[in-house]
Amino acid sequence: MMLKKIRVTVSILLVSLITLYFLDFRGFLPQRFSFLAEIQFIPALLALNVGIIVALVMLTLIFGRIYCSSVCPMGIYQDVVAWLSKKFTKKKRYTYSKAKTVLRWSVLGVVVVAFLFGFTFLLGLLDPYGAYGRMVTHLFRPAYLAGNNLLEAIFTSFGNYTFYKVAIYGLGLFSTIVALITLLGIGLLAWRNGRTYCNTLCPAGTVLGFLSKFSLFKIQFENDKCNSCGLCSMKCKASCLDAKNKKIDYSRCVTCFNCIESCNRDAIKYAPILPRRKRMVDPVPAYSYDKPAKSVDTSKRRFLSATLLSAIAAGNLIAQETAGKLRSKKEPKRQTPIAPPGAIDFNHLREKCISCHLCVSKCPSHVIKPAFLEYGLGGMMQPHLYFDHGFCNYDCTVCGDVCPTGALTPLTVEEKHHTQMGQVHFILENCIVYCDETSCGACSEHCPTQAVSMVPYKGALTIPQIDPTICVGCGGCESICPAIPYKAIYVEGQEAHNRIEIKEEKPEEIIIEDFGF
Amino acid sequence: MDRRNFLKTIALSGASLTTLKEVDAMSVLTQSFQTTQATAKYDLVAVMGGEPEVMFRQAITEMGGMKNFINRGDKVCVKPNIGWDQPPEMGADTNPKLVAEIIKQCFDAGAKEVIVFDHPCDEWRKCYTNSGIEAAAKAAGAKVVPAHQESYYKEVSVPKGKNLKSAKIHEAIVDSDKWINVPCLKNHGGAQLTISMKNYMGIVWDRGYFHAHDLQQCIADICTYEKRPVLNVVDAYRIMKTNGPRGKSPSDVVLAKGLFVSQDIVAVDTAAANFFNQVRKIPVESVKHIVNAQALGLGTMDLDKLNIRRIKI
Numbered sequence: 001m002m003l004k005k006i007r008v009t010v011s012i013l014l015v016s017l018i019t020l021y022f023l024d025f026r027g028f029l030p031q032r033f034s035f036l037a038e039i040q041f042i043p044a045l046l047a048l049n050v051g052i053i054v055a056l057v058m059l060t061l062i063f064g065r066i067y068c069s070s071v072c073p074m075g076i077y078q079d080v081v082a083w084l085s086k087k088f089t090k091k092k093r094y095t096y097s098k099a100k101t102v103l104r105w106s107v108l109g110v111v112v113v114a115f116l117f118g119f120t121f122l123l124g125l126l127d128p129y130g131a132y133g134r135m136v137t138h139l140f141r142p143a144y145l146a147g148n149n150l151l152e153a154i155f156t157s158f159g160n161y162t163f164y165k166v167a168i169y170g171l172g173l174f175s176t177i178v179a180l181i182t183l184l185g186i187g188l189l190a191w192r193n194g195r196t197y198c199n200t201l202c203p204a205g206t207v208l209g210f211l212s213k214f215s216l217f218k219i220q221f222e223n224d225k226c227n228s229c230g231l232c233s234m235k236c237k238a239s240c241l242d243a244k245n246k247k248i249d250y251s252r253c254v255t256c257f258n259c260i261e262s263c264n265r266d267a268i269k270y271a272p273i274l275p276r277r278k279r280m281v282d283p284v285p286a287y288s289y290d291k292p293a294k295s296v297d298t299s300k301r302r303f304l305s306a307t308l309l310s311a312i313a314a315g316n317l318i319a320q321e322t323a324g325k326l327r328s329k330k331e332p333k334r335q336t337p338i339a340p341p342g343a344i345d346f347n348h349l350r351e352k353c354i355s356c357h358l359c360v361s362k363c364p365s366h367v368i369k370p371a372f373l374e375y376g377l378g379g380m381m382q383p384h385l386y387f388d389h390g391f392c393n394y395d396c397t398v399c400g401d402v403c404p405t406g407a408l409t410p411l412t413v414e415e416k417h418h419t420q421m422g423q424v425h426f427i428l429e430n431c432i433v434y435c436d437e438t439s440c441g442a443c444s445e446h447c448p449t450q451a452v453s454m455v456p457y458k459g460a461l462t463i464p465q466i467d468p469t470i471c472v473g474c475g476g477c478e479s480i481c482p483a484i485p486y487k488a489i490y491v492e493g494q495e496a497h498n499r500i501e502i503k504e505e506k507p508e509e510i511i512i513e514d515f516g517f
Numbered sequence: 518m519d520r521r522n523f524l525k526t527i528a529l530s531g532a533s534l535t536t537l538k539e540v541d542a543m544s545v546l547t548q549s550f551q552t553t554q555a556t557a558k559y560d561l562v563a564v565m566g567g568e569p570e571v572m573f574r575q576a577i578t579e580m581g582g583m584k585n586f587i588n589r590g591d592k593v594c595v596k597p598n599i600g601w602d603q604p605p606e607m608g609a610d611t612n613p614k615l616v617a618e619i620i621k622q623c624f625d626a627g628a629k630e631v632i633v634f635d636h637p638c639d640e641w642r643k644c645y646t647n648s649g650i651e652a653a654a655k656a657a658g659a660k661v662v663p664a665h666q667e668s669y670y671k672e673v674s675v676p677k678g679k680n681l682k683s684a685k686i687h688e689a690i691v692d693s694d695k696w697i698n699v700p701c702l703k704n705h706g707g708a709q710l711t712i713s714m715k716n717y718m719g720i721v722w723d724r725g726y727f728h729a730h731d732l733q734q735c736i737a738d739i740c741t742y743e744k745r746p747v748l749n750v751v752d753a754y755r756i757m758k759t760n761g762p763r764g765k766s767p768s769d770v771v772l773a774k775g776l777f778v779s780q781d782i783v784a785v786d787t788a789a790a791n792f793f794n795q796v797r798k799i800p801v802e803s804v805k806h807i808v809n810a811q812a813l814g815l816g817t818m819d820l821d822k823l824n825i826r827r828i829k830i
Contacts, residue, residue: 159660161660161661161662161663164663164665164666165663165665165666165668165669166666167666364640364642364643365640390640393602393639393640393643394602395602395643396640396643432728432729436729436731438730438731438732438733438734439707439708439709439731439732439733439805440707440728440729440732441705441706441707441708441728441732442707442724442725442728444706444707445638445705445706445707445762445763446638446763447763448763448765449765450760450765453706453760454706454707460709460802460803460805462706462707462709480638480725482724482725482726482727482728482729483729484729505765505766505768506768507767507768507770508768510758510771510796512565512771512773512774512775512792512795512796514795515563515565515775515788515791515792515827516791516792516793516794516795517563517787517788517791517792517820
């Protein structure tokens, strides 16, 4: 009883905190709360965060899948859905089912092989933390912001400026659809059968499930007390309790303690067990409850997703074609995406990023959004910069600071100033100073390094001059350029970030003694 | 503008047309009446050599005291330059000590409420925080309000403008009884110099329109908006001589310790420009928006005709 209460309390606390950390745009939770993302299993693996990996492995080897039970936000999301489903179907009961061992290990195998070939997309798609992050970023966050705006309207009408308005906009159709499918798909599985996702598709679940077979503390039947009534099986959201045969598939048990609570005879205990040789529970029983898992489902799914993808891609291509025909002035077109600060290069990003979109949520300037095909297939949903709502703040290092996988390495402000994410390109034919012969200079105003500077032009006019070698690629110029229909200045991304040199300028001693008039 | 904002604007403008129009018109009338009523002893006061708050205290005393400009019960808006995410040492934003002193004086003169805002170029939360202005203004008792969303702005007409006929101006200005313009003196890549008139670009929503329709004319045009500031206070404590308006490094900044106060926006910008020219040559004639503003009858560039008080501390 006590154990379950502790489990529920810890789970609710952790899931609330990590969700709030994603949603919080005002810095109520200090930045060090990014540890909530860093303690997640797959991010820790990718970041080669030895301390966390050892801690999680030890935790599992001693207590079982505590990570899946109380730390993983997707696990807790499923518990919440299952709990809700109980409110709607009073006679909700789970039944023991055969382990989908082949499916689990095949999925893990494919994910690992894809990862080793640099295709991290699959790992990112299935990693429970990353998937949960996308749900929060693309689905919960807009609701949170709308709530903020409602409060703002009420408070401001009374002259109270505690709240301020925030803009709400989509961050990319593809990632939003993926997030929605995740929410509904995993939600539906959880509604019907509890932790199905964790014990079939989840790569973290498969690895930790394997480890938990060897854990010290285990759920056990007290054979003399148990009368095989089957109550525990009905309460087991992992469907791993076989009350009839008094067997437990430890690879699927997420140590939720629901079975202990359900038992009227105190016949289930959670206690240390010393692993004896050859006494391992066989996950595949001699008899079979149902037909072996078929691959029909997967191929159907693959077909559907491929269709969806190609449809989206085709639509995009057609849209580009049409836009091309309307061209009059020179249209700036980014050929290479801009990877966020700290990404080092596209390969590093592609290998390490699981697209949890914490950087997307946390960027105070709203310049990071998930890619569609900008990085190619393997980089789908990974972060890239765009300048529709602002530009990358020169002194800001938040994205690298919060990234739990090390895909965006943390930079000091000094290092950030030396990091070139892209280079400025100037299109004279589009520039207002050239076309209208009137003053502008908006681009240069926003340039923190004066890679865009205003130089004498006609009469008192000044015109932009660029020095791409000292450009950091922040997009200040591109974001503010008022030229229509096409901007006169934009940033082109580059495969690998460069280091730029900053010239030290000595301040001159100037003493002013008079007013000058 | 997204659909949500569009609908909101429709609803709001409908509401304001039916109910608020008269009130607005009234406040505009009283405003211009009171502004002309204020009679300062000098046309322009120039101070140098002191700390920002000390120089302002001197200057406002010479101008006959804040009571000359602010009435008991007034809703006052103080509009500094908070355009950039830079520390006060860079002189990219108005000096926070000066802003705090002006707020204090407004309250001493009986102001009911003082509101501070700017429409920054960098991310607004960082600008408000790192400029030191939000903290200083709040400590002095002012309300610091956001300006990063279009919905905070109200459409007003600018009938005397040449290129700019209407603009969306922040409600803090539109709804105020008086406002005080508190720019800082800087070099500016596009407008040559940014002083009092250029500071108006922080009260409007769509700056892109300015840049796309002859920046130097639009700056002068917006200054013809009928609700004029009761005072222009130019902070030249630190002046950014190069790479303005954002600044690159501390070598762009000169500790000049100057302050200029006037009701005549053309005169105060001309004076500040002359002061700037002792550091770096940018002839005031090349700062076209000052010339354009004089042509629109907003003030005079001929400082010799003015009664100027010069104080060295």
